Amino acid sequence: MNIIVCIKQVPDTSEVRIDPVTNTIIREGVPAIINPFDENAIEEALLLREEHGGKVTVITMGPPQAETALREALAMGADEAILVSDRCFAASDTLATSYVLSSAIREIGDYDLILTGKQAFDGDTAQVPPGIAEQLGIPQVTFAIGIEAEGRKVRVRRLLEDEFEVVEVRTPVLVSCVKQMNEPRRPGIKSKLAAKKKEIVIWDAACISAEACLCGFDGSPTRVVRTFAPTRSTQGKRFEGEARDSATAVVVALIDEKII
Numbered sequence: 001m002n003i004i005v006c007i008k009q010v011p012d013t014s015e016v017r018i019d020p021v022t023n024t025i026i027r028e029g030v031p032a033i034i035n036p037f038d039e040n041a042i043e044e045a046l047l048l049r050e051e052h053g054g055k056v057t058v059i060t061m062g063p064p065q066a067e068t069a070l071r072e073a074l075a076m077g078a079d080e081a082i083l084v085s086d087r088c089f090a091a092s093d094t095l096a097t098s099y100v101l102s103s104a105i106r107e108i109g110d111y112d113l114i115l116t117g118k119q120a121f122d123g124d125t126a127q128v129p130p131g132i133a134e135q136l137g138i139p140q141v142t143f144a145i146g147i148e149a150e151g152r153k154v155r156v157r158r159l160l161e162d163e164f165e166v167v168e169v170r171t172p173v174l175v176s177c178v179k180q181m182n183e184p185r186r187p188g189i190k191s192k193l194a195a196k197k198k199e200i201v202i203w204d205a206a207c208i209s210a211e212a213c214l215c216g217f218d219g220s221p222t223r224v225v226r227t228f229a230p231t232r233s234t235q236g237k238r239f240e241g242e243a244r245d246s247a248t249a250v251v252v253a254l255i256d257e258k259i260i
C-alpha cells in the first residue's frame with residue numbers, strides 16, 4: 001500500500017499573530033512543529049504500512065526550513081520525504097496550495113491513499129484536503145478516526161458530532177485525520193540521528209510541471225481584506241449566596257445566553 005502524507009509545518013502556538021501590514025502569519029521567533037493532526041496522519045500511515053507493507057512518503061509545501069518537519073516524519077518512520085518549494089509558491093491561498101500539492105502528488109504517482117490532517121493549527125481552514133482531492137479527481141473522506149484497508153477498498157470510521165459513520169470507498173482516496181485516531185509515536189534519539197542522514201527530495205515548480213500563473217499570488221483568488229484579533233471581554237459575573245441558589249442562578253444565566 002503506497003501512502004502519501006501531506007504535512008504542514010506550523011508555529012508551536014495556539015496564539016497565531018498576524019502582521020497587520022502584510023496580513024500574513026508572523027513566524028519569526030516562534031518555534032515550528034508538525035501540525036498536530038498531521039502527526040496522527042503519519043502514525044496511521046505507519047500502522048497501515050506495518051500491516052499491509054508498501055511505502056510512506058511525506059510531502060510538504062513550504063520554505064526551505066520546512067525540511068525540519070520532514071526530518072521529524074522520517075524519524076517517526078516515513079520512507080521518503082519531499083519538500084515542494086519555490087519562490088513562486090509564496091502568498092498561495094488554499095486553492096493555490098491545493099494546486100501545488102496535487103501537482104506534486106501527480107508527479108509521485110502510484111498511490112493508494114493520501115492522508116492529511118483535519119485542519120492546520122495556524123490557517124485553520126480545512127480547505128486544502130478537499131482541494132487536493134478535487135484537483136486529483138479522487139474521492140475524499142474527512143474527520144477519520146480509523147482506517148481499515150482490504151484490497152482496493154478502505155473502510156473509514158468518521159467522527160461526527162454525536163455518532164460515528166463508516167464509509168467504504170475504493171482507492172485511491174484522500175482521508176483527513178482527527179487527533180482521536182491514534183497516539184503518534186515519539187522517535188528516540190537513534191531514529192532522529194538516522195533521519196538526519198536521509199535524503200530529502202526538493203522539487204520546484206518545474207519539477208512538478210506547475211504553471212506559475214496558478215501558484216502564489218497570481219493563482220490565489222482570495223484576498224485578505226483585514227485581519228484583527230477578537231476583543232476579549234474581561235467582565236465576569238459573580239453569583240453570591242448559598243451554593244444551591246448560586247448554581248440555579250448560573251444555570252438560568254447560561255440558558256438566557258443560549259449557551260445551554
Ligand SMILES: Cc1cc2nc3c(=O)[nH]c(=O)nc-3n(C[C@H](O)[C@H](O)[C@H](O)COP(=O)(O)OP(=O)(O)OC[C@H]3O[C@@H](n4cnc5c(N)ncnc54)[C@H](O)[C@@H]3O)c2cc1C
Binds near residue numbers: 121223
Ligand atoms: C490571500 C492569502 C495569502 C496567503 N499568503 C501566504 C504566505 O505568503 N505564506 C504562507 O505561509 N501562507 C500564506 N497563506 C496561508 C496559506 O494559504 C495556508 O497556510 C495554506 O493554504 C494552508 O491552509 P490552511 O492552513 O488553512 O490548511 P488546512 O486546509 O486547514 O490544512 C489541512 C491539512 O492540509 C494539509 N496541508 C495544508 N497545507 C499544507 C502544506 N503547505 N503542505 C503540505 N500539506 C498541507 C495538512 O495535512 C493539513 O493538516 C495565505 C492565505 C491567503 C488566503
